Amino acid sequence: MDEWTGTVPQRKLGYQGPAVSCVCFGSLAISPLQGRVTAREGTEIFQYAVERGINWVDTAEIYHNYEQLAPVLRKYPEVRVVTKSYAVTAAEIKASVEKARKALERDTLDFFLLHEQESALTLKGHQAAWEELLELKERGIVRWIGISTHAAAGVRGGALLPGIDVIHPLLNYRGLGIIDGALPDMLAAIQFAAELRIGMYAMKVFGGGHLAQDPALAVRFVQSVHGVQAMALGMSSKDEVDYNLLLVNRRRIPEALRRKVLHRQRKLVIADWCQGCGRCVESCPQKALRLEGAVVKVREEECILCGYCGHACPHFCLKIV
Ligand code: SF4
Ligand code: SF4
Numbered sequence: 001m002d003e004w005t006g007t008v009p010q011r012k013l014g015y016q017g018p019a020v021s022c023v024c025f026g027s028l029a030i031s032p033l034q035g036r037v038t039a040r041e042g043t044e045i046f047q048y049a050v051e052r053g054i055n056w057v058d059t060a061e062i063y064h065n066y067e068q069l070a071p072v073l074r075k076y077p078e079v080r081v082v083t084k085s086y087a088v089t090a091a092e093i094k095a096s097v098e099k100a101r102k103a104l105e106r107d108t109l110d111f112f113l114l115h116e117q118e119s120a121l122t123l124k125g126h127q128a129a130w131e132e133l134l135e136l137k138e139r140g141i142v143r144w145i146g147i148s149t150h151a152a153a154g155v156r157g158g159a160l161l162p163g164i165d166v167i168h169p170l171l172n173y174r175g176l177g178i179i180d181g182a183l184p185d186m187l188a189a190i191q192f193a194a195e196l197r198i199g200m201y202a203m204k205v206f207g208g209g210h211l212a213q214d215p216a217l218a219v220r221f222v223q224s225v226h227g228v229q230a231m232a233l234g235m236s237s238k239d240e241v242d243y244n245l246l247l248v249n250r251r252r253i254p255e256a257l258r259r260k261v262l263h264r265q266r267k268l269v270i271a272d273w274c275q276g277c278g279r280c281v282e283s284c285p286q287k288a289l290r291l292e293g294a295v296v297k298v299r300e301e302e303c304i305l306c307g308y309c310g311h312a313c314p315h316f317c318l319k320i321v
Pocket of ligand 2 (some may be wrong): 270273274275276277278279280281295296312313314315316317318
């Protein structure tokens with residue numbers, strides 16, 4: 001029996017947040033940014049995850065996959081959605097929220113986060129957007145608000161924002177992808193936010209695939225961090241849904257299922273029609289891309305396979321395969 005059966009444990013997200021399954025469906029993995037599955041396959045995988053007890057999904061404006069999620073959200077109105085945007089001004093965040101409400105077919109959005117906040121300084125630059133989010137929360141258009149971040153300083157800055165409910169930090173046992181320090185810095189920042197009873201769910205638990213050799217260790221580490229109640233895991237096949245649910249619930253994983261999931265080593269591929277324009281270089285939060293002569297190259301050890309650079313390329317050169 002390869003499939004997950006059972007009840008997925010629920011965790012309360014911080015002091016203010018709702019109870020959610022201990023795994024959040026990370027929808028970047030089914031989005032066009034990563035290009036691993038078709039839109040329709042992605043919808044089916046998401047539905048499969050919901051049917052197995054995952055009751056929330058993580059997305060973002062940049063993922064361009066609201067339409068992919070909407071059919072499942074229509075069918076399962078109890079499933080909660082987290083989305084995020086890079087909005088800086090009040091007008092931009094209003095537009096982002098409206099876009100999400102329309103495309104996700106939800107009058108009230110569950111969670112809305114400011115995407116990739118690096119520090120208190122970055123947050124200061126987004127102050128107008130944050131104030132507007134507070135207003136939208138007050139009006140009942142958004143229920144819970146927060147930030148996502150790859151930086152320890154982002155967690156610390158976010159924890160001090162007035163009215164914040166949730167932080168989505170990058171966390172894995174080797175600290176891969178932390179942009180402003182090492183694992184101890186991130187753990188100290190998470191501890192700080194935990195003392196303020198802010199809800200937290202981790203991302204990049206497998207370090208963008210670099211820690212996939214020992215996934216049980218990767219998951220257990222995050223589960224052991226005080227103050228982190230859940231984790232978003234990317235899943236781009238039904239097998240991966242079952243695999244992840246067995247893994248986080250510390251159940252035995254059948255060898256056949258393990259082989260099917262673990263043999264999918266991924267990497268960022270740069271097409272040979274790259275024009276060397278450099279637009280993607282700035283879009284990489286990990287600084288993993290650099291121009292070499294007339295083409296861009298990736299430092300694989302720095303790349304966490306987030307797929308964000310794919311969006312920046314006007315020639316569709318960047319793909320995770
Ligand atoms: S190179 Fe692309 S996929 Fe890799 S970390 Fe940078 S933005 Fe993400
Ligand atoms: S944006 Fe596209 S074309 Fe420009 S350097 Fe990057 S991969 Fe090459």
